[in-house]
Amino acid sequence: MNSGTSELAWFKSSYSGSQGDSCVEIAIAEQAVHVRDSKDVARPAFAVGRAEWARFAGFVAQR
Template identity: 80%
Template sequence: MSSGTTELAWFKSSYSGSQGDSCVEVAITEQAVHVRDSKDVTRPAFTVGREGWAPFVRFASGY
């Protein structure tokens, strides 16, 4: 995890259930989009440049 990712404004998808399990959290900055496991926020975050976010989401969703 790069230093500073703990200070980011993390949020969960509105599709996440009220139990909060099996979710990912996302934080968006001017330079990148950060993704982490909401169950273990101490683990390293996955970071992708903003220009790579849309292709990543298309790939991950199967479209």
């Protein structure tokens, strides 16, 4: 599910620092949320379903 990710609109969290340290970027598509390493965008991204991403984000928000 990582083919065709170059045309996606990638963004980092607003909590991300400006120093370029460890961070991920996400791109929200119709069927999935794509995730990649912001320091190595040439590496393949991975994708998860939108419902699974929502559960993950909800879990993280509770921490």
